[in-house]
Amino acid sequence: MNQSRAIIVVENREALRVAAASARISTQQGTALEILEKSLGDEKDLRLIDKVLSSGHKSVIEHQTFSIAFNDVSVLAEQFLIEARLASFTVKSRRYVDFGAAGYVVPDGLTAAQRARYAAAMEARFDDYQRLMALGVPKEDARFVLPYCLRSNFFMTLDARELIALICAMLDGRGRGFGEIEALGAQLREQFDALYPGVIDRERPRYAGCAMAALPTEIAEPDVARGGAELLSAPADAEGLLGAALGFSGRIGAGEGGLSRDVVRALITDARPRELELLNYGFRIRNISLACLTHFARHRIQSPVIPPVIRALAGGRFVLPETVAADPAAEALYRHAFEAQAAAAREALSMGMRPEDASYFALSGHQLDILISMNARELLHFMKLRACSRAQWEIRGVAMEMLRLLRAESPAVFEGYGASCRLGPCPEGRMSCGKPWERF
Secondary structure (H helix, E strand, C coil): CCCCEEEEEECCCCHHHHHHHHHHHCCCCCCHHHHHHCCCCCHHHHHHHHHHHHCCCHHHHHHCEEEEEEEEEEHHHHHHHHCCCCEEEEECCCCCCCCCCCCECCCCCCCHHHHHHHHHHHHHHHHHHHHHHHCCCCHHHHHHHCECCEEEEEEEEEEHHHHHHHHHHHHCCCCCCCHHHHHHHHHHHHHHHCCCCCHHHHHHHHHCCCCCCCCCCCCCCCEECCCEEEEEECCCCHHHHHHHHHHHHCCCCCCCCCCCHHHHHHHHCCCCCHHHHHCEEEEEEEEEEHHHHHHHHCCCCCEEECCCCHHHHHHCEECCCHHHHCCHHHHHHHHHHHHHHHHHHHHHHHCCCCHHHHHHHCECCEEEEEEEEEEHHHHHHHHHHHCCCCCCHHHHHHHHHHHHHHHHHCHHHHCCCCCHHHCCCCCCHHHCCCCCCCCC
């Protein structure tokens, strides 16, 4: 698949001994260090680990970690990968880095005619990106015309249990049918098998039954849409539940009068506000761009439901930045990019291109809806980052709408939520906006 590569750059072979020792510690006498001394990282340890895993006790392999470099993969593959909940990522920012010469991934198996149509469309969008910046549009807004075949580079670190699940999802689960994702999964499988042979093959069959979302083949006419948020679910009595949790923990008194301002402030500035985790809120986030989606997906402590990327292309909705709308020449160029891409995608599909491959025609500014659920502790963290004036403008707008809904639903809980400066000093240093929120 072109230049797409997934390379395990750190695998910590010494961790195999820890995994084997963890397989022994629950059933053998001795201290942790004494049991570790029995583990030599040899074939005997591998057989033990395999036996324990086959019995369903998979936590033992979580002591093995991997760091992976994803090199020149598409943004489509990046989106798939960063949805892994139990992993850490660092991605090259498309807000600050010029991606004009990044290049793009071309799916394998295209006919000559399909390949020519594909290349013409993608090269035109890269030209549009450069032309928008030449008109003074900032990179963070010009990027909305970049296609999802754009090459991306990032690092990922995760434990072996999560990597097994990810590889299986790439080969047999929801990544099935996407040639690039399957190829990256095969690369990772080969490298993982060198350390733990046969482990992945035993897990793969249960992923084969993963239900697959139907991929659309009709492309709607492009049109601008505004983003927003809708609160779908909330605790029936958030204040009462939180007050009861504080009373139970005994750390911060709720008092007979309920949640006072001082009690809430003490809780949300505490280093471990565990009580907030009992409050769960569900949202439908409407009309967010694929570029904005990556900001949501990077938050680890949430439960997201994210449709396939091609639905954003098929729906036709796209974001229009103020910096583009302010310049008639830039807006005309920008709108034409979405119209031309829709026409190119329709033509490619009419030529027999699979919808999996047509997914790469989606532009970063195409929009879709997602569902998410976060607890109040994660929402506190989310708002500190995303309600900040330094946040990307689109996700900040959505975050402010979410905060408005939360305050209307549970004012005593969420009155103090907002950017980091609402509760303490700004963490942005020299990049601070210099205009802090009114302190809570």
